[in-house]
Amino acid sequence: MIQAIFFDIDGTLASFQTHQVPYSTFQTLKALKKQGIKLFIATGRGKDGLDILEGFPFDGYITLNGQYCFTHEKVIYENTIDPLDIQSLLDYLKEKPFPCGFTEEHTKYFNMRNHLVDEIHKITHNDDHPAKDCSEVVHKKIYQCMCFVDEKEEKELLKVMPHCHASRWYPTFCDISPMGGSKQHGIDKFLKYYDIDLSSTMAFGDGGNDIPMLQHVAISVAMNNASDKVKSVVDYVTDDVDHDGIYKACLHYHLLEK
Template sequence: MTKAVFFDIDGTLVSFRTHSISQNTLADLYALKEKGVKTFIASGRPLKMMDNLSGFPFDGYITLNGAIVYADDRIIFRHPIDPVTAGKIAEIADTAGMPCVTYCEDRLAVSMTDDTTNMTFKMIKLPPIPVIPAVEMAREPVYQFTIFADEEQEKTMILPEADKLEPSRWNPMFMDLNPKGLSKADGIRAICGHFGISREETMAFGDGGNDIEMLKYAGTGIAMGNASDNVKASADHVTGSVDEDGIGMALHHFGVL
């Protein structure tokens, strides 16, 4: 029996076309709540950037790809990047003139902006954020970097202490960097421990590369129809796309609703 369902945001719950949760999917979320099934967000976004969820009362939030997890209005798990490693990454990004978003516990900033960052921020409807050098932000604990480098640029990057970092992508234009081995699966594990739910009683939905470990870890991993092939290969089931209300299709297919 499924007791908890975890949802990625961008491309899973929220359409890139409409920038919102569809009315059908929102109705399914409330139906889950009526049945007593707990619902959680599992995103690469920080909590401050989750303003596109139609006001739905989720039971908890896995943020920054598992680096900070919230439940019952408090942090139940946190895992920052090693401070020495964070300082070195920040210095490289600033020296190379490479746009870098630095996420700390209570704030975030971008080191510089260009056409790519502006286009990306518009795509995900991100409100203006401060422009602060990454090295300045890295003076406090850093939970995630988002570096604006495509896959070809990534191949030429020399990252110090790369063995301490976990890169992932949910968009080809940038990559997230988190502590090595950390993923949304760690967030699911923390939430299951907090609420006394077994791994087998969980279901997860995702579409991006940063969802792969979560889909593998959950009792039932569901890839959206708009997911890339490697994400689909990691899932137990492939449903319709976000614009086809694929979440509802899978919830009914597995008898959760």
């Protein structure tokens, strides 16, 4: 019996076409909650990027790919990047500049912006944060860095940030996060908090950063817009969000009735 479901946002709950969560998806979420199933967000977005959920009362939020996890009442886990790694990143940026977003608890800011950042904002409607002097960021609590580098440079960057790892759901950038935090780790924190067994879990996702989460839960579902790599690790592939994918998967697993 499913007791907890974890949802990615972009491309899963929210449409890349309309940049909104469809009404039909909200109706599905309400029906699941009425059955007593606990619902959770598991996203790369920060706390300031959750307005797209229109205040829907999820039972918990795994944000920044697992670095900041909270309920409406309390923070249950947080994980920040080692200041030494942040300083190494700043030094690297002096030698090889590229747009980099630094995420604090309530906001994000960039060292610089270009067409790549603007392109992502057109997709997410969540990356319009300003560019500013980031030299003091080493003294801040930074949960995640959004680095606009290709996969080759990502590997070079991780060499100077040894306490971090990278995840990628779009080819033009990667999220650099501290070791220890992940969507999978966030799931475990919430299962312990609510005393739910892993065998009673389900997750929906579409991006490469969702793979550890999808491989971890009991039942995994990929949206039809997911890459072949994501689809290859799940139990079921449903339709995309614009064609009632969440609802159809819940019907398939008999969580809802027609």
